[in-house]
Amino acid sequence: MRPTLIWDLPTRLFHWALASSFALAWLTSDSDPWLAVHVFVGYLMLGLVGFRLVWGLVGSHFSRFASFWFGPKAALEYLKQVAKGRAPRHVGHNPTGSLAIYILLGLSVLVGLTGVLTLGGDEQQGLAAGWFSFAQARILKELHELGAIAMLVVVIGHITGVVVESLLHKENLARSMVTGFKQADAGTPKTNARPLVAVLMLLAMLGFGGWWFTYAIDRQIDTQTWNTRLESGTVEEPHVKFVGKQLPDNPQWRDECGSCHNVFYPALLPARSWQKMMTEQDKHFGTDLGFDKATSDAILKFMVDNAAEKHAVEAAYKIEQSIAATDTPLRVTETPYWVKKHREIAASDWANPLVKSKTNCAACHSDADNGTFEDGAMHIPAAPKAVTSAAVAAPVPAASKP
Ligand code: HEC
Numbered sequence: 037m038r039p040t041l042i043w044d045l046p047t048r049l050f051h052w053a054l055a056s057s058f059a060l061a062w063l064t065s066d067s068d069p070w071l072a073v074h075v076f077v078g079y080l081m082l083g084l085v086g087f088r089l090v091w092g093l094v095g096s097h098f099s100r101f102a103s104f105w106f107g108p109k110a111a112l113e114y115l116k117q118v119a120k121g122r123a124p125r126h127v128g129h130n131p132t133g134s135l136a137i138y139i140l141l142g143l144s145v146l147v148g149l150t151g152v153l154t155l156g157g158d159e160q161q162g163l164a165a166g167w168f169s170f171a172q173a174r175i176l177k178e179l180h181e182l183g184a185i186a187m188l189v190v191v192i193g194h195i196t197g198v199v200v201e202s203l204l205h206k207e208n209l210a211r212s213m214v215t216g217f218k219q220a221d222a223g224t225p226k227t228n229a230r231p232l233v234a235v236l237m238l239l240a241m242l243g244f245g246g247w248w249f250t251y252a253i254d255r256q257i258d259t260q261t262w263n264t265r266l267e268s269g270t271v272e273e274p275h276v277k278f279v280g281k282q283l284p285d286n287p288q289w290r291d292e293c294g295s296c297h298n299v300f301y302p303a304l305l306p307a308r309s310w311q312k313m314m315t316e317q318d319k320h321f322g323t324d325l326g327f328d329k330a331t332s333d334a335i336l337k338f339m340v341d342n343a344a345e346k347h348a349v350e351a352a353y354k355i356e357q358s359i360a361a362t363d364t365p366l367r368v369t370e371t372p373y374w375v376k377k378h379r380e381i382a383a384s385d386w387a388n389p390l391v392k393s394k395t396n397c398a399a400c401h402s403d404a405d406n407g408t409f410e411d412g413a414m415h416i417p418a419a420p421k422a423v424t425s426a427a428v429a430a431p432v433p434a435a436s437k438p
């Protein structure tokens with residue numbers, strides 16, 4: 037018996053990258069501001085599993101599926117032997133460990149794919165944006181979460197197995213997944229370290245991360261608004277900028293409805309509310325809109341086409357669900373969902389000169405004019421320490437025209 041290379045570098049890199057991704061995905065699973073990180077590690081996991089499937093065919097001897105192609109029966113049998121304390125030592129993966137690997141690979145794919153689909157429906161972002169409505173995404177989200185829990189259970193089982201095996205055969209299995217070396221006899225099949233493949237993997241991961249956290253995310257946020265406010269010192273940088281696709285726009289609607297106040301995107305109220313608002317346009321909150329018929333019709337069409345019922349974004353779905361079928365609210369700020377979401381905002385925040393009115397949506401939602409109301413684009417402005425003329429003049433831009 038002498039120290040022998042068993043795990044090639046790509047396999048070790050894969051193992052620890054997958055483990056870290058999984059841990060990071062759990063840590064960021066319940067936090068909207070970290071969604072961009074969560075989604076990143078999700079895509080990373082899918083990429084890693086894709087690599088592993090190829091490496092299982094062309095990698096070194098002990099990394100190939102052929103070297104640990106045991107069935108569930110063998111896995112159970114091995115488990116029984118472990119329980120009796122007389123399981124034989126395997127230089128490569130043992131039958132129970134192999135089963136855990138196959139289950140983890142399968143679950144990674146399931147969790148990764150349902151994650152992409154959930155993101156597409158729940159947040160209307162990513163590769164599957166627009167494939168499902170917010171309502172349909174709920175089922176996908178359930179599957180995503182169940183898959184993740186199942187994965188956690190198998191991971192715990194896997195770690196337990198590593199500890200038990202390490203004790204049973206008096207060797208540190210976790211360390212050998214770091215160094216690649218185990219004690220083996222002379223006849224053991226040879227493993228090539230394959231450093232070049234590992235370096236390429238590392239570069240691909242770094243490249244993907246660099247692209248994701250600079251270009252892929254920044255491209256989508258309304259950076260201009262944020263930068264104005266960052267410079268005026270009234271907001272902190274959002275944790276992670278993550279704003280999805282733009283909703284349909286209409287210059288005429290933006291001009292006409294944005295002349296007195298910032299526009300309220302059609303997704304914020306159901307179609308019947310917009311119809312009523314336009315029918316009663318001569319008494320629009322104390323003013324007369326005075327649009328001619330052609331203008332009225334054109335604006336109304338845009339609003340009805342993009343009303344809350346279309347569920348284009350999470351906010352639209354939630355607002356629509358919260359309104360009783362018999363109600364036709366004319367104020368977004370009176371819909372139950374809006375009230376619920378803003379109930380806990382302190383009076384001092386509403387009184388902030390940068391906010392002034394609760395209809396000043398853009399004071400806290402940098403994407404208000406686009407109607408997306410992304411979590412990542414939301415930030416309550418800090419009360420200006422000393423109200424300087426710059427701080428008062430800079431923020432709260434009027435309806436931005438794209
Ligand atoms: C002539 C000025 C004017 C124009 C033009 C105008 N509004 Fe208003 N709008 C107001 C005023 C005033 C209020 C009440 C503001 C407040 O209470 O803070 C208001 C309030 C609203 C509200 C309620 C906000 C809330 O949730 O509390 C909605 C929705 C709204 N307007 C939609 C529209 C739409 C859609 C158009 C274009 C068809 C439009 N407005 C054009 C003056 C105008």
Ligand code: HEC
Nearest residue numbers: 350351368369377381385391394395396397399400409416
């Ligand atoms: C004083 C700052 C402030 C103003 C002004 C404000 N909001 Fe908000 N809004 C918040 C905060 C904070 C949350 C997050 C609450 C939470 O996560 O529970 C929020 C959440 C929301 C959400 C839910 C986002 C989601 O998770 O889907 C919507 C939709 C929304 N706001 C719409 C509006 C609209 C429309 C207006 C203007 C009529 C408005 N807000 C004005 C601070 C504000």
